[in-house]
Amino acid sequence: MTRKISKKKVQRIKKLFGEGFSIYKIALKTKVSYYTVYGLTKLIERGFKSTSEYREHLANQKGFESLTDYYEHLAKKRKRRNNNKELSNLIKTRLEELDKTQLWLAEKIGVTPPCISYYVQGTIVPTENILRKLFSTLKITYKTLDYFSENGFNM
Secondary structure (H helix, E strand, O other): OOOOHHHHHHHHHHHHHHOOHHHHHHHHHHOHHHHHHHHHHHHOOOOOOOOOHHHHHHHHOOOOOOOHHHHHHHHHHHHHHHHHHHHHHHHHHHHHOOOOHHHOOOOOOOOOOOHHHHHOOOOOOOHHHHHHHHHOOOOOOOOOOOHHOOOOOOO
């Protein structure tokens, strides 16, 4: 979890950046992480006064009227993740039956092992193409994403 830096430090970072110091040197001088300084200087370069202004801009770009609307949308999306368990359980059960690992499955369908882990956790939903490969590899009768949507599997 990131800590909020003081307004005084933000002003100092902006001043040093304006004077032409490198991000690395600014981080050393202000004792703020390189990544925090990098993020702040990128905001400055793009013309934003603060991270909240930038976040508001991103929310508007995604079609939301406000940052609050966007955060509410994300909260609803997170709640729906709990319903992704049907596919999750199907993958887990079939891997156990075949005595195979998530790494094996990842290699077979051409995705990264963390991606398979997300499918198994129910965190993300595979695309139709990946779902087709997944079902084929696990030797399961193919079911479309529409099937899951109609039967309690939310995306």
